[in-house]
Amino acid sequence: xxxxxxxxxxxxxxxxxxxxxxxxxxxxxxxxxxxxxxxxxxxxxxxxxxxxxxxxxxxxxxxxxxxxxxxxxxxxxxxxxxxxxxxxxxxxxxxxxxxxxxxxxxxxxxxxxxxxxxxxxxxxxxxxxxxxxxxxxxxxxxxxxxxxxxxxxxxxxxxxxxxxxxxxxxxxxxxxxxxxxxxxxxxxxxxxxxxxxxxxxxxxxxxxxxxxxxxxxxxxxxxxxxxxxxxxxxxxxxxxxxxxxxxxxxxxxxx
Amino acid sequence: xxxxxxxxxxxxxxxxxxxxxxxxxxxxxxxxxxxxxxxxxxxxxxxxxxxxxxxxxxxxxxxxxxxxxxxxxxxxxxxxxxxxxxxxxxxxxxxxxxxxxxxxxxxxxxxxxxxxxxxxxxxxxxxxxxxxxxxxxxxxxxxxxxxxxxxxxxxxxxxxxxxxxxxxxxxxxxxxxxxxxxxxxxxxxxxxxxxxxxxxxxxxxxxxxxxxxxxxxxxxxxxxxxxxxxxxxxxxxxxxxxxxxxxxxxxxxxxxxxxxxxxxxxxxxxxxxxxxxxxxxxxxxxxxxxxxxxxxxxxxxxxxxxxxxxxxxxxxxxxxxxxxxxxxxxxxxxxxxxxxxxxxxxxxxxxxxxxxxxxxxxxxxxxxxxxxxxxxxxxxxxxxxxxxxxxxxxxxxxxxxxxxxxxxxxxxxxxxxxxxxxxxxxxxxxxxxxxxxxxx
Numbered sequence: 139x140x141x142x143x144x145x146x147x148x149x150x151x152x153x154x155x156x157x158x159x160x161x162x163x164x165x166x167x168x169x170x171x172x173x174x175x176x177x178x179x180x181x182x183x184x185x186x187x188x189x190x191x192x193x194x195x196x197x198x199x200x201x202x203x204x205x206x207x208x209x210x211x212x213x214x215x216x217x218x219x220x221x222x223x224x225x226x227x228x229x230x231x232x233x234x235x236x237x238x239x240x241x242x243x244x245x246x247x248x249x250x251x252x253x254x255x256x257x258x259x260x261x262x263x264x265x266x267x268x269x270x271x272x273x274x275x276x277x278x279x280x281x282x283x284x285x286x287x288x289x290x291x292x293x294x295x296x297x298x299x300x301x302x303x304x305x306x307x308x309x310x311x312x313x314x315x316x317x318x319x320x321x322x323x324x325x326x327x328x329x330x331x332x333x334x335x336x337x338x339x340x341x342x343x344x345x346x347x348x349x350x351x352x353x354x355x356x357x358x359x360x361x362x363x364x365x366x367x368x369x370x371x372x373x374x375x376x377x378x379x380x381x382x383x384x385x386x387x388x389x390x391x392x393x
Numbered sequence: 394x395x396x397x398x399x400x401x402x403x404x405x406x407x408x409x410x411x412x413x414x415x416x417x418x419x420x421x422x423x424x425x426x427x428x429x430x431x432x433x434x435x436x437x438x439x440x441x442x443x444x445x446x447x448x449x450x451x452x453x454x455x456x457x458x459x460x461x462x463x464x465x466x467x468x469x470x471x472x473x474x475x476x477x478x479x480x481x482x483x484x485x486x487x488x489x490x491x492x493x494x495x496x497x498x499x500x501x502x503x504x505x506x507x508x509x510x511x512x513x514x515x516x517x518x519x520x521x522x523x524x525x526x527x528x529x530x531x532x533x534x535x536x537x538x539x540x541x542x543x544x545x546x547x548x549x550x551x552x553x554x555x556x557x558x559x560x561x562x563x564x565x566x567x568x569x570x571x572x573x574x575x576x577x578x579x580x581x582x583x584x585x586x587x588x589x590x591x592x593x594x595x596x597x598x599x600x601x602x603x604x605x606x607x608x609x610x611x612x613x614x615x616x617x618x619x620x621x622x623x624x625x626x627x628x629x630x631x632x633x634x635x636x637x638x639x640x641x642x643x644x645x646x647x648x649x650x651x652x653x654x655x656x657x658x659x660x661x662x663x664x665x666x667x668x669x670x671x672x673x674x675x676x677x678x679x680x681x682x683x684x685x686x687x688x689x690x691x692x693x694x695x696x697x698x699x700x701x702x703x704x705x706x707x708x709x710x711x712x713x714x715x716x717x718x719x720x721x722x723x724x725x726x727x728x729x730x731x732x733x734x735x736x737x738x739x740x741x742x743x744x745x746x747x748x749x750x751x752x753x754x755x756x757x758x759x760x761x762x763x764x765x766x767x768x769x770x771x772x773x774x775x776x777x778x779x780x781x782x783x784x785x786x787x788x789x790x791x792x793x794x795x796x797x798x799x800x801x802x803x804x805x806x807x808x809x810x811x812x813x814x815x816x817x818x819x820x821x822x823x824x825x826x827x828x829x830x831x832x833x
Contacts, residue, residue, distance in 0.1 A: 186786050190778070214788035226783040230804030231797055239797065240787035247788070279801075296787065 139164050139335050140185075140205075140304060145196035146360075147184045153194065154180040156360035162304070165332040169346055169371060170339045172357035173379040178339045179223055181357070182308040185337075186220035187213050200304070214240075215247035217303030221293040221310050227281040233292070234276040237262065237299055244300060265298040269325050286313040294325040301329065306337045311345035323348030343375035356382050394423065400450045401544055410524045411516060411546060418533060418543025425537040437721040437753040438692045442661055443635050448577035448607045450545075451490035451570070467571045470497055472601045476567060476629070478814040484509070484564045490571050491578030492548050506558040507592075512581060513548040521553055523583055530613035531641040538637045538663075542611040545579040549612075552583070554590035556617070563593035563623075563812060568610065572602035572631060582612040586620040586648075593623040593812065598638065598658070600631040605660070607635040614640065616648035618672065623651045623811060626666070627819075630658035632689060639665040646672030646701070653810055654681040654710075655819060656691050657826065667696040670704040670732075681710040682806050682819075684826050685718035685750075692721035697739075699732035699762075708739040711806050713799055714750035715827055721753050726767060728760040735760075737767040744802045745775055746795070746827060796828045 140162040147155040154177045162168055172178045184191050185198070187210030198205040205213065228236070242252045253261075266273060269291045281289050290310055297305055307326065311319055326336065326349050338349055346354075346368065354370040355362045356379070363382050364370065374382075401419050406412070427444040428435040452467070468489050477485065486509065487497035493511030503509050508521050515523045533540035550566045568580050584594060598608055608630060616622055630636045636659040642650055654664050668677050677697060685691045697706045712720040722741045743752040754771040776798050784794035803823050810816040 188782050188786075190782075209790075210782060210785035211788050211790045211794075214786055220786050222783065222786075226777075226780045228780055228783070228798070228801055230801030236784075236787075236797070239793060240784075240789055243790065243793065244788040300787065 139201060141197075141199040143197045145181075145184070145193065145198060147180060147191050147193045149191055154360055155184065157196070158357070158360070158362060160355065160362065162335050162337065164335055166353065167330065167336045167338065167349065167351045169351035169354045170337060170357060171341065171343075171354060171371065171374060174341065176357045177360040178357045179308055182220060182306045182337070182339050185306055186210060186218060211243070212247075214300075215244050219297050219300055219302030219305045221290075221297055221305065221307045223309040223312065225281045225289040225293055227279075227284075229279045229282040231280050232277050233280055234262070236280050237296060240296070240300060262299060265295055268298050268328055269295045270321050271295060287315065287318040290314055290322060291318065294322050298325060298329060303333065304335050304337070305329070306339065308339045309341065310338075311340055311342060319345065320348060343371045346371045358382055394426070396447045396449065397422070397541065397544070403450075404545070404547070407516060408519075414524075414528050415544050415546060418528075418540045418546070421533050422537055422540035422544055425535070425540060428537055434694065434723070437723070437755075438661070438663060438690065440661070443607060443637075446575055446605070446607075448575050451576035451578045451606065452573060453490055453492040468494070468497065468569050468601055473497065473567060473569065473599075476597055476599050477565065478818050480814050482562050484562055485567060486511075486550050486564070487567045487569065488548065488550070488580055489569050490576065491568070491580045500564070502562075503564070504560070506555045507560055508551070508553040509564065510551050511548055512546075512551045512583060515551045521551060523551055526583055526585060526613060526615055527581075530615060530643050531611050531639060536639065538609055539611050539639050542579045542581060542609050546581045547579070549581040549583070552585070552592075552594065554586045554592055554620070556587040556589060558587075558590045560592045563595055565595045565597065567597045567599065568608065570600045570606045570608055570630070570634065572600050572604040572606045572634070575605055575607070577607040577609060580608070580610040582610070584612065584614045584622070586614070586616050586622055588617040589619040590617070591621045593625070595625040595627065595815070597627045597629065598636060599629050600634060603631045603633055605633045605635065606631070608638070610636075610638040612638075612640045614642040616642065616644045616650060616675075618645045619647045620645070621649040621651075624653070625810070625812070625815065626652070626654045626664065628654070628656040628658055628662060628664060630662065632658060632687065633660050635659060636662040636664075638663070639667065641665075642668040644668060644670050644672065644675040644677065647674040648672065649675070650677040651811075652677065652679045654679075654693065656681070656683040656693065657685070657822070659689065659691065661690045663692040663694065665694045665696075667698075669698045669700060670706065671700050673701045673703050675701065675704050677706045678809070679706070679708040679710075680806050680809050682803055682823075683710070683712045683720055684823065685712070685720055686715035686827070687718060688716065689718045690721075691718070692723075694723045696725040696727065697737065699726070699728040699735045699737065702731060702733045702735070704732065705736040706738070709806055710741045711803055712741070712743040712752055713746065713803060713827065714743065714752055715746040717747075717749045719751045719753075722771070723755045723757070724769070725757045725759070726769065728762050728765055728767065730761045732762050733764045735762060735765040735767065737765070737769075739769040741771040742802075743771075743773045744799065745773060746799065792828065796824055799827050800824050
């Protein structure tokens with residue numbers, strides 16, 4: 139589904155990703171871990187198409203297409219979803235309006251008719267339950283005045299409604315208490331399927347107690363320095379990241 | 394100037410009091426001349442395009458060729474439909490080129506505690522004695538356009554609410570310019586709300602032809618003790634036209650003014666809302682939204698004069714400027730020495746959608762009392778890039794995202810509109826206004 143080859147990217151003159159290579163197949167869950175400033179969030183932003191970042195080298199192929207040539211909305215219309223680390227507040231636009239616009243734009247791109255508003259409401263109500271949110275939420279402005287936990291749940295709620303093929307969760311666990319963490323994880327697990335893939339970007343191992351990954355990758359200094367199975371996450375929890383920062387990065391980058 | 398004098402001389406004879414008021418207006422206009430940019434009130438707006446043109450008195454039933462002997466023949470009810478918010482219960486008074494049209498108006502159910510008539514009729518019959526107020530609220534010593542309007546007082550709406558009268562359905566005054574040639578009209582309105590009365594009044598300025606006509610309107614409002622008026626001014630003139638409109642209000646003790654000004658039309662448009670808080674406990678809320686694109690120049694000036702004590706005044710004006718348009722906001726809050734315990738809040742926020750759009754904002758606070766709480770602020774910004782990316786990442790393309798964020802910017806001022814049908818319609822207008830204009 140996703141093939142990243144020798145990806146270099148950064149902001150302005152500052153290179154943050156220095157040669158990422160990663161393959162994600164349908165049905166898989168990949169965890170991308172690493173210390174602060176390692177480049178894991180940059181990877182998430184670059185995959186979603188944030189124009190603040192420039193790709194300087196490498197390729198990314200998504201379902202056989204050149205992902206880097208797609209505008210961010212085209213990526214979303216093709217099934218990519220980024221759950222933001224810092225969801226943006228948009229006072230004045232209700233969640234219902236925002237989400238219906240997004241849903242319809244994605245349908246339009248597929249050559250489908252706009253959804254009937256009542257049918258949409260049914261869909262949305264079902265997904266609200268998944269993240270344990272009240273219907274009154276729909277009339278609130280997007281993320282405006284939300285607590286940290288509400289913002290993260292709102293991201294998972296949007297993901298549930300838009301049902302992406304490739305979901306990228308950027309530090310969705312940060313700032314969540316254990317109950318919220320469980321709700322978020324439950325949402326993600328419900329959406330897992332053989333057709334979909336998930337990339338979970340996280341600093342801590344604890345989310346991975348609830349979302350069990352097939353693969354774990356460790357990023358340091360803009361490169362993947364180690365890849366392994368779910369047990370690698372436990373090893374990181376025990377030993378921290380320091381032992382990996384000293385590993386020769388070049389060796390780990392070539393998978 | 395000579396053309397205005399000629400048209401002034403040509404006016405039909407009126408009662409003595411009006412002849413004398415008009416003459417004072419004309420004399421003052423001739424003495425002042427059109428304001429230049431050296432005039433502090435016009436610092437960011439050049440009225441040269443108005444001064445250099447020769448606008449002639451707009452055709453009316455008296456001068457026109459309409460077969461029905463009425464200006465109604467020049468504008469049909471169907472032309473007005475899209476401006477009436479589809480609200481058949483609202484009372485509607487229609488003025489064509491400044492002249493009242495009985496045929497296009499409907500206000501039969503307004504009740505007998507309210508006097509609703511055309512000013513022309515009141516002048517002719519003397520009923521309601523409009524001379525008690527006319528020219529006494531909207532001063533023209535230093536306001537050339539008000540002086541010019543005063544020189545040509547002839548028609549407009551005259552609404553008088555008796556004490557304790559509450560009118561539920563809004564009264565909608567529609568000023569339609571038929572826009573044939575470079576013509577001018579001078580609508581003059583008078584609203585007198587007695588003690589504890591309450592009403593919603595809308596003034597819509599619209600056109601049926603996209604031509605360079607000029608509307609020079611003045612509305613005078615007197616609010617008695619405890620009276621409440623919700624006043625909406627919707628300036629939706631042709632984008633080739635010129636509009637100068639002044640609404641001037643005097644507020645007695647405990648009266649409430651809720652003013653909303655919406656300005657989207659005009660090549661060159663200026664809206665003045667001036668209120669005087671003359672009695673203790675009077676309150677005013679002045680909200681506004683202006684949207685401009687192309688080469689439009691939309692200027693808003695407000696003045697809140699705190700004369701009495703214990704008066705709160707709240708003001709929020711927002712502007713969205715696209716293309717090469719130019720927006721201006723000038724808001725004065727003047728607190729007199731006796732106006733202790735004044736609570737004044739004023740803000741002006743602007744969103745620039747293109748690199749060539751421009752805005753000049755000048756909030757002014759002058760305080761001569763010592764026990765007051767006043768704040769003011771102004772911002773000029775562009776669309777938030779992170780918000781843009783957030784919407785894009787959900788599949789919403791740049792054009793729709795831009796429309797949505799522009800709408801979001803304006804949402805809170807629109808939210809203050811209490812007339813649901815109007816709010817919905819204006820929201821739609823804001824959404825449609827900047828749709829599809831994003832740079833490719």
